[in-house]
Amino acid sequence: MRGVIKGVLAEELENSLSMQKSYESALQKLPQGCLVPKKIRGHVYYYIVQRQGQKIVHVYRGKSSPKEIKEFSEAKRLRAKYRHSLSRVKKQVRFLKGALRGKEPI
Amino acid sequence: MEKNQYKLCVEILRRFHQSGLMPHIILIGSWSVIFYEGYFKKNSAVKNFVLRTRDIDFLIENPKNMKLNVDVPELLKDLGFIVSFTGAKGYMKLTHEDLILEFLVPEKGRGVDGPVGLPSLGMNAVALRFLNFLTDNTIQVKVEDFVVTLPHPANFALHKLIVSQRRTKEEKAAKDKDAAISIIKALIDNNGTQILRDVFHKVPVKWQKKIIEGLKFAGEPELLEFITGGRPAKPGPQS
Numbered sequence: 205m206r207g208v209i210k211g212v213l214a215e216e217l218e219n220s221l222s223m224q225k226s227y228e229s230a231l232q233k234l235p236q237g238c239l240v241p242k243k244i245r246g247h248v249y250y251y252i253v254q255r256q257g258q259k260i261v262h263v264y265r266g267k268s269s270p271k272e273i274k275e276f277s278e279a280k281r282l283r284a285k286y287r288h289s290l291s292r293v294k295k296q297v298r299f300l301k302g303a304l305r306g307k308e309p310i
Numbered sequence: 311m312e313k314n315q316y317k318l319c320v321e322i323l324r325r326f327h328q329s330g331l332m333p334h335i336i337l338i339g340s341w342s343v344i345f346y347e348g349y350f351k352k353n354s355a356v357k358n359f360v361l362r363t364r365d366i367d368f369l370i371e372n373p374k375n376m377k378l379n380v381d382v383p384e385l386l387k388d389l390g391f392i393v394s395f396t397g398a399k400g401y402m403k404l405t406h407e408d409l410i411l412e413f414l415v416p417e418k419g420r421g422v423d424g425p426v427g428l429p430s431l432g433m434n435a436v437a438l439r440f441l442n443f444l445t446d447n448t449i450q451v452k453v454e455d456f457v458v459t460l461p462h463p464a465n466f467a468l469h470k471l472i473v474s475q476r477r478t479k480e481e482k483a484a485k486d487k488d489a490a491i492s493i494i495k496a497l498i499d500n501n502g503t504q505i506l507r508d509v510f511h512k513v514p515v516k517w518q519k520k521i522i523e524g525l526k527f528a529g530e531p532e533l534l535e536f537i538t539g540g541r542p543a544k545p546g547p548q549s
Contacts, residue, residue: 208481208485209480210489211484212481212485215363216363216364222396223407223410226392244548281388286390289444292363296407
């Protein structure tokens, strides 16, 4: 039997690995790109700015509805949150793998 | 990480309180030990001796009687919680890098195969045996400006001893036993011996035997003496 602490660390590693997958899939589900307004001849038009490989492209959306604007702004906020969480989870995975890598079999 | 975890835990509880969910749920598992601090006058540092994972479990005693609608995933979304599913049967968890939240319900009768739906909460729950033992005897502790319901420490500890014998992973069983022993010792230090004995003698004989076996296996004959009061397992209701 491995020790209690090793058992807890192994359980946490399992949790972190599944969390990593969950955050990656949550990030993929969010609408891609960022909705930005542009003022052209006194009118406001919206574009989705997104990365396509090496290039940054602006996709014309026209006059977006308040619902769409809200959706994109919520997605932007959540994307930042999930990216931060994903980065922390990756650090946890590295730490836990390191902590579990001992002389005893795990 | 621990400070963040505690803050996040309190924030979850605050949101549950504000949404009216609090009277329906009991905080169980190792996260409840944190809030026993106020209950124990002596040896209040017991929380430091109980190992905790990120799993935070909420028990709902009567899911069918709940007459409120709270979309829990939505309630906690802005904190960074995301819905994840585990196992082939799709048990729902709310995942955050610091905490993993799950709902549990007591398993009744023949039991259920798979998760129990909690449509009013937008979640599902895991049904487990012996959880009624935790709902039978609860305490309420004040956290900031609201009240949290927890299982009584005596029930918490004896429940851990019972379930430790159902664990398939030995280290989990050992963790349960360690937690139980820490809480029992804290209870004894805080004049809780009589409560422990009362709880012990109220449970079915089958459970009493499991508790005795658990303490014997853990090599704690003195605690066994304290709990049983020297009396053999008997009388309580038959299971």
